[in-house]
Structures are given as structure tokens and as C-alpha cells.
Amino acid sequence: MADTEQREGSILQFAPFQSAVDEGFWHKLSSLKLNKLGIDDSPIPITGFYAPCSHSKVSNHLTLLAESLPSESGEQSSTAHGNRNRCAIPGILYNTNTIESFHTLDRTSLLKEEAKKIWEDIHSGKAIEDSSVLSRFLLISFADLKKWTFHYWFAFPALVLDPPATLVDLRPASQWFSSEEAESVSAACNAWRNSSSTADVPFFFIDIDPNSHATIRHLKDWVTCQGDNHKLLFGFYDPCHLPNNPGWPLRNFLALICSRWDLTSVQFLCYRENRGFADIGSSLVGEAVIAVPQGWKDRQFIPNAVGWELNRGKLNRGKMVPRCISLAKSMDPNRLAESAADLNLKLMRWRALPSLNLDILSGLKCLLLGAGTLGCQVARMLMAWGVRKITLLDNGRVSMSNPLRQSLYTLDDCLNGGELKATAAVRSLKRIFPTVEAVGIVMAIPMPGHPVPSQEELGVLDACKTLHDLIDSHDVVFLLTDTRESRWLPSLLCANLDKITITAALGFDSFLVMRHGAGPFSSNEDLKDEAVNALSTDLGNLDLGGRDERQRLGCYFCNDVVAPVDSTANRTLDQQCTVTRPGLAPIASALAVELLVGILHHPRGIFAEGEATSSSNSGSSEMPLGILPHQIRGSFSQFSQMTLVGHSSNSCTACSGTVVSEYRKRGMEFILQAINHPTYLEDLTGLTELMKSAFSFKLDWDADTDVDDDDCVEI
Template identity: 45%
Template sequence: MPVVQFAQFSSLVQPTFWHELTRVKLEVLKLSDASVPLTATYAAGRTVKDRNTGQEVALGSNITVGAESFDDKRGPAPHTIVAKGTIKNYNTIEDFKNADKRAIFNEAADEIWERITKDHDTSALNRFLVITFADLKKYKYYYWFAFPAFVAQPLWEIDGDWSSASQQFSDAQLSSIHKQLEPSVKPYFLVRPSQNGDGADIAPIEEFAAFFSNTPLESQTIAFFDPSPDPSTPGWPLRNLLAYLRAVYPSSTNSVRVLCWRDTEVAHEGGLWKSRFGVLTAGPSEGKPNAVGWEKNPQGKLGARIADLAPMMDPTRLADQAVDLNLKLMRWRILPALNLEKIAETKCLLLGAGTLGCYAARTLMGWGIRNITLVDYGRVSFSNPVRQPLFEFDDCLNGGKPKAEAAAARLKKIFPGVNAVGHSISIPMPGHPIPPGSVEQTKADVKKLEALVDAHDAIFLLMDSRESRWLPTVLGTAKNKIVLNAALGFDTFLVMRHGSRHEPEGGKRLGCYYCNDIVAPADSLTDRTLDEMCTVTRPGLASIAASTAVELLVSLLQHPLGIDAPAPPPAVGNEQPRDEPNGSVLGLVPHQLRGFLAQFRNMHILGAAYSKCTGCSEQVVKAYEEQGFDLLLKAFNETGFLERLTGLDELHKAGEEALEAVDWDEEDDDF
């Protein structure tokens, strides 16, 4: 008699499976190569009719995995069977290639044999495994499926050939089986003629002895849900089912009647049932049989397959995943507690799109921040592109493009996933009176700036004059926003965060940019020489200062107190400031950093808020909240207004009186 041949499973991997594996690798597995539970599904064998020849074409015996396969509690869809398995993802391609595949396979086969022989667990019959390596930089996935199945010794033979189930069962019996299986089909089941009519009874395979106790051998049928469409080749699940029967019921399974069930959605087409029937025989077997089951590649050889998703993926989506790759690697390799979501959700407003603004924007994108708004009133000049990395030569032509808009457009060109917007707004300043004809335009600019501060979480002050930072300082304090300052000297820089408006428990509020001044900001732009009009600095200083300001923001965002985070106390002697026990996972969150390129060192500075500060004191902030633009207009136009509002004028007066009261000793000149 001819030996029974079996149609091996073919893996069908949906693209969503690789996307989910990428997520699991980055967020769950990280560096672990432990096996993870996986589920797959298979359906009944199907054929389609060739329009040209009229012949039936088999679609293959497929077992399918997708994104949902990582849900271990997943239930079966109608007319499908769920198979349980595991996936083992290796960290390097070398580990994948050098893995002991024989040992992995034998371990899986041993587990199946143990479960079916000792526990009579038929859910183990469809177990599978897959090993993978995910090259996340090139979006290539190397994989190899195995479907362990036992090889009977001696081999199973078939009496005659496979025939239509209609030749063995009546239409009433097949209809009865179909009705009992709908819609939740079973992977394996028993069939016998119904004792109460013309139909058929079915039962789980585990009830073999009891169900067939009073049924003649010629009426006992073993059935399974068959994924094979081939009329003469049953599907792979039958192989382990036969091994189970021979191991558990050796005396009554020398000859078995097998029903390959293939009828699901439609009971039969044109009166013909698709299911197949055959009678199989085998001699007695002893011991555990060998197992086979590694899937062959498209070349018909035992070997891994490659899924290359890069050509079919949207470039924007590829970029979106790639820019976050470094951050996710940072989190699962070095800082598991790093809250990347909080960073990504932070909306940043950059006031100034010059050298500091360009470098700050690039570093913000590197940290995964997606919402960046730039404000600048200038245009790109020929001196800018070499120092400001978001501009190029063409931006300088025809009078120069508006800086803010050009910088935002370049950010989107670098990374299309960023929400970058530029606004050309002139920020009014104390000491720069507003002409009567420009008051309405200034009022509109202030209103727009107020709306921008409201809509953002962090404000960077990156302008090139001291007085231009006054209005944003007042707005940031009034709205209790995170405000960060960066200012440049020739070879020194200052980076600082403004303190919260709230007075912290047991400490003093941190100061702002103006808290060390005893004079109000005034016009520093008029009558300046060329070297004073341009920020003359060492070329590397701006990138260091801008990146330091961004890193300070990110460290602050990781602190549990956020904007209210205290600053570390100043270092004593040569000691370095120490991290708080419950501070930021990224380390220190200093108040001020002053950098010195000549010595290549940074110095931590701590400064308390000044009660008479012209930028963040309650006198100024409350007056702004009560009077709005009228208060601001006075600050812009009236010399000495801010000193009178804060009481600095009285301080100056008291100082002068104290000097006049001193009895100075004058020495005669001796020539």
C-alpha cells in the first residue's frame, strides 16, 4: 500500500507582525533573548479555479501570524484554529546564525511528546516555534519557522487512496458534523454514527476510549481540521494526531479511519463535499519517534528566510521610527526609568532663530520633541549659514528669507514628522519707545506672543540683546511656564532656568535672568560699533550653550517636581554638586551653569529670586495681570518706570544718601 504523505505547514507572515516585533523588541525584550509566547492561526484548505484552464489551484497549507499573534490570550476567529508556539529573537545576526537549531528543535519536540504521552494534552499537538533576528536599522527580519511533527516507524500506509467524504458518509451525517462544528471548529475530534437518527455524533479526541466503547471499528472515525487543499495529501496536523493515538491507545489504533475536514463556511458546493476520507494502517511501534519540521526556504532548502520591509515602508514613517531608536535604546539599555513620552509631548517655544535657536532646535529634535515653534523678526544674512545650521546660501538671496519661517521649514525638511512653525514677531523692549503710529501693531505682536506662551510648555530665551528677554520673562513668570535662558560671551556662556512662581517649601524661589540686577533693562543696541552689534564668540560656544540649555530642560522634565525642582547646593571647594536621592534620572538639575571655554570647565551657580526684580517680582507680575498691555507700554516708553514700580528707585536713593553721609578723607596732592 502507498505510504501516506503529509502537506507541511507554510508560514504566512503579515507585515504587521514585523511592526509588532519591533515594538516588543524595543519596549519589552530589550537585550533579552528569552522565548516569548506566540499564537498563529490556520484555516481549512482552499482552492481557486483558474479562469483560463478551469482547473482547481491549491492555495497552500498556510499558518498565519500577525500583530495580534503576540496576544497569548487570543481566541480563535470563526472557521480557524489557533496554534500555540514561541518566538526567540536574537540580538545579533551572528547569534541567529550560530544558534544550536538542533537543540532548540529537539527541546520543543521533547516538550510536545512529554505533554501528549504523560498528560494526554492534545493542545500541544500543534505547537510551533520561530527564531528571528530583527535588523531594526535596515528593517530586515531574518526568521525560520519549525513545526515539530513525529515520524512514525513503521510508516503509515493508506488502503487504496484518499476519496471524497461523500463516498463514506451520508449527506445527513456530513451536514450533522458541519452543524455541530459551526462556528467554532475543533482541531481534532471523534465521529461515530448518531444513535438517535441519521446524523453523526462528535466528541473531543481525549474521550477516545469512552466515546468508542460500544462502537464497531468500522464506524469509528478520527477527524481533524485539515489545512491542506491537496486532494491526496492531508495536512501536517494529522501527523502528530496519529503519533498521539499510537502512543496513548496502541492496541486499538493499528488501523484508523481518518476524516480530513475541509468544509467550513459553506457546507458543500454543487452537492459535493470538500472533505476527504481514508483508511490508514501501521505496524506496532515502540518508544519515542524522531521528529521533523523545520520549514524550507523559497529555494526548497532548509534555511532561514528574510523579510525586507524597507522598500514597502513609507519614508516618513521610517524616519519617525528611526529618530526614536536611539532614545529607546537609551531607555532599555541604560535608563529604564527615562520617561520618553513626557519629553516627546513637551511643546517648546524658541524666541530667537539665530545661532542659539538653530542649535537648540536640532538638539530638541534629537530628544524626540515633536512640537517646536520659532519666533524671530530678522532675515537670513550672508554671515548666518556658516554659524547657524538651519540655513544655507540660497536663504540669503533677495534680501534674505524670514529667519523663523526658514528655520521651521528646514526642520521639517530634516524630519517631516516634526511640527515646526515659524513666526515673524517683533518683541518690544524696555528702553525702546513705541511710536504712536506703531502702538496697535505692537499690541497685536504682544497678544500673539502671549498666545504662544500660553500654548507651549517650555520657553527658550535665545535672543541677542538683554532687554529683548524682559517681556518673555514677565509672561513666563505670570503663566508659570518653564523658562530657560542662554547667553553668550566671547568664550563664556550662561545657561539658566527661571524659578517657579511658587515659593517652595523650606527654601527660596529661584531667580530669573534679571534678579542680579539693580537697574532695569535699557537700550543696549543704539550707537554700537560693528563688533558690538554682532555676537562675537568662539564658533563652538553657541552649540555647547544651546545643547546645555536643552539638556537642562530634559533633566528638569525627568524630575518628579518638574518646574518646582530645587537646585543642588553650590559645591564646596573642589567638590562637585551631588544628585538628589529622588531627583531626575538624568542627574543634576542646576539653577545656573556658567561655562568657560578658556579653562574648559563649568561652574554651578545658585541664585535666589530678588524681591525687587524688574522681571519676575510679584510687583511686576501682578501689575501685568491687572493692567495688561497698558503696563507693558509704560515699561517700553517711560524711563525709570520699572525702577519706580519695583522700588529700585528708593534703593538707589538710599544708596546715594549713604554715600553722601560718609566723611571722606582727602589727601593733599604732593608734587
């Protein structure tokens, strides 16, 4: 209220409390809402801070900081006691889920409920033991986390004295005390404020003996300090700077004095400071006459209360309105983008997917082999799921035909011969989401069927070692290249290192998305650590005893009966390019990333069995994300999709125990032989003998044999 001079015999008027909220409070509330509270709108205990007025022109505010809120673990943030600049007082926060709920809150009932707590604390004696509860406050809010806008309204409940207190005298303390008393009171106040045990105790009383010696005491000592010729004043930390009005905390203090000690005349000190020391010149001493209101001796009686903060809106014709603050403009754009990107994922955990593990996703390191149509889409889908560490490997350049189908490139990337795809893709990802940790690797993948001249062997071996190190340093590998043979070496290395591997491949109007099974020498034991279970098993912890390969899921090459060869030689342009219906890549890419998320959230991780839609042991009723298939094959010509399961093959040229063992024995020498000699892998795995057996096998049909229809088996 405005500074108004109060005359003797007039009603005592108080300057209302004012609030201030630090940005850190809203940031922490947002995090608490998204990560822990969800749709739970139960009241939250909070802590506010204030201190005595320390400036002749500005009142101190009740301030909310980040530590005013409880931690996300559920514990109330620890508040250091003895901080002279932070007198802690308890509060309650009602944060609604919608703006409509915020506007329809019953503010009268909420205020009365908090006033009741103050009234009960007075009668129980708690307010004497812990006087901070006399300044208990209330905050209602709505956090619009899409726009980073916060609507809020404070209330500082004050019990209404009826009849109201009458002012007898109010003047600066320097005019009320003698010079000796003023000096002693000032010294006593400074000692009280400098003691860690009393610095943040906001209500007290001052005992001045006949020798003008002042002592400050706790309220609980009131009864034992009654003495002849002693001056007794009730003191409180006054946040108000006005020279003619005491601050708001005095209201409930008078209610306590009136109710507990039946005093009808009260002398009080409005304690204020200047530069950290008691300022007797700006502090006020007053005397008020109070009458015990009717019904106050009845504990069941609850006095009326006032206290909603006076926020008057310019556009609301002076009506009291809530406050609104927007932090969007003041936030760092990168931080704002990160918060907005995670919003959808955190909202999933409110109702739809409480078990979603965002920590696993944000810490996951994904290697994308291929930055073309599939690679661009997969990278964006990974970011949408909260993956922040992405490496793209490709040796191609952006051509004029790419931007329409490959979503990370624009026309500018095609100019001057075309930007390297790995470089352009990373730059685009960082434009989309600045805090993504994206890396581009320009490198060709060595491939079987593409013989290497002797003068180029060292370069190819370096590429093989680089690819091995990249796969070893990542948790997940996506095979997104456009030729079959370019997937062979990564498939072998992933099987050897036991990495989660996802393949996506496109035909003209069909697609395949699949997850590779664990390596042939991996342990099939259930992993206890969920985070480790979700990620690939460390090579050093592998059980080399082997296991039944019939139970292991197959890789991309397990159904092949020939080794991968050069698929681009002697091909027309339409056969060399990936000619597909444009809608295939987004669908296949989305399924590939969804498959990964399913693996990460499955209890058995990479060892999870393949499930089909009609599987009797389908985990759809148990797993929060539904079934976890091995292969997903789709067809646009039929607008159909089916899930299949294929187990590993002992003759697989990429993941069989024979091939992985040979690689472990011979290393890069084995890789070179597989690249330069097309039939080597077939000979090694027994596919050559298998094909010979198949060609030599003859079926003898007896044309004269009569077969009844009843003997036929319907397939």
C-alpha cells in the same frame, strides 16, 4: 514536499506546514522590543492561525498577525474564539539580541523541547481537551531595527513514529463514502464549522451509524462512542491542497491515537473546504497501519522530532536557511523616519536610562523665542530628544551670513531679500523630520528702552497679548534672542504663568545657560502627578499666599542692578551683531535642552533646587540624569565650565513679586509704561534707591592704622 502518489503498503508521507507572516506582526514585535523587552531575550508565547484548505491549487499557511503577540502591558492578546477562518494554535518565539546569537541557536535542542511539550500534553490528556496543542510551533528570529530587516525560521515539531505509519488506502472522500454518507458527513462538518463553540477546534472524530447518519464529536468522547457497526474516522483541518498527501497536522494526531488508544489501524479524514463549505470531492479519506513504537509507554521516553521549515536558499546550493524580510521599502517614509528617530531614545531605556519618560517628551509643547544661531540648534536638539511640538518666533530674515552658523538655513533662503526666519526654519524642520508639528510665528517682541509712538501702541499691545497667549499655551519657553531687553517681557510672562523657562546667551568666547525659578506666587508643594510635575503648573491652581523668595531660584535679570534698556543704539557693527566663536552655540544649545530634560525627570520639576558640581546635596547619585544645576557658565578662553546657583532678588525687574503683582493689577498699561519709561522699573523695584545708597556710601580708610598680617583674612 512535492505532490507524490502514494501506493498501498508505502510509507505515509505528509505535506509540510507552510508559514506566512503579516507585516503587522513585525511592526508589533519591533514596538514590543523597543518599549518593553529591551535586552530581555526570554521566550515569548505567541499564537498562530490556520484554517482548512479552501482552494484546489493553494495550501493554507500558518499565519502570524499583530494580535499573535502579547500586548506591551504584558497581557496575551485576546483571540476571539469561534472564528472559522482563524484556528488558533500556540507557539513560542525566541527573539535574539544579535544576528550572531540567532545563527548560533541550538535548533535541535529547541525543537526537542517543543516536541517534549507535545508529548507531555498527549500523556496528561491536555491534547484531548485542547487539541490545538498538537500543532504547537516554534519561531526563532532576529529583528534588525536599524535596517528594518527581520531574520526568522519556523519549526512545526512532529513526533517521529518508528516504525513509520504504513498507508493502506488514500482517496477522495467522495469515493470512500456512499452518497448518503457523503451528504450526512458534509452536513455534519458544515454544522461543526458554523458553530462558534467548535469552528476553531481542529481535531475531532466522525461517528457514522448503520443508517449512514454522521455525527462529529470531540476527542474526549472517543471512549464512550464505541459501538457495533459504526464507522469511526479521525478528522482534522487539513491546510494542504495536494490530492495525494495529507497535511502536517496528521503526524502528531497519529501519535496521539497510537499512544492513548493503542489503535493499530486508523481511518482518517483530511477535511478541506470550497468557498466556506465542506468539499467532499477535495477532502481525503485514508487508512494507515501504525505500530506502537518501542518505549512509547514510558512517559520518561521522548520520541525524536522533525519539523524545521524547508527554506532552501538559491545562493546556498539548496541548503536549508532562515528567511529574511526587509520592510524598509514598503513602509511609509514618514513612519520609517519616526521609528528611526525614536530608536536611539528607546534604546536608552534598555540599559542606560530605564526611567526615561518618552511620553512627556513627545507631548511637550516648546516655544522658542528666536530662530537664529541658538534657535536653530535648540530646535534640532529638541527633536533628537523626541519633542514633536515646536513653535519658533522671530521677525528677522535670513541673510547671507546666516547659513554657515544657523543650521536650518541654506543659500536659497537668503535670495530675494531673504526668507522670513520663522517660515524658513519650520520648512527646514519638516524636511528633516516630516512628522514634527512645527509652527512659525513672525512677530517682534516689545522691549523696554524702545519707546512706542502713540500711533503704534495698538500694534504693540496686540503683540504683547499674542506673546502672552503663546506662552500660556506652551509648556516650556526658551529665551534665545540676541538682546538683553528682548528677554524681559517673556521672563515676566513666564514668571506670572509659572512656565519652565530656559535662557541661553552668548558672549564672544563665553556662554550662559540657566533655568528660571518658579514664579513668586507659585506653590512649593511637591506635585503628586509626575506628568504635571514635569510640566508647568496651571495658573488657576496657584497658591497666592506666596513663599520665601530667598529659596526661589532667580531669573536672567535677578543679578542686575539696572533695568533693561536699548542695547543696540550707538553701537558699531561688531557690537550690534552677535559676534561669537562658532563653537559656542552648539554647546550652549545642547546644554539648554539637556537642562530641560533634567527638569522634566526631576521629582520636583520646576521647583527643584539648584545643584552645583561640588554640592554636598548633589543628586547625581539619585537622579538618573545626574545633577540639575541652576546656571551653567562656560568659557572657551579657559576651556572651562562651572555650575552656579543664584536665588531670586526682591528687586528683580522681571520676576519679583512687586513686578508680577503690578502686571496682574494693571496689565498692558503696565507693559507700555515699562517700555516707554526706562527708569520706571528701577523706581518700582527699589533699584533707584539702592543705587543712590550705593553712590552715597563712603569708605573711610585710616592710612595710619597698622594692620598685622595675622589680622588679614584670606579670601
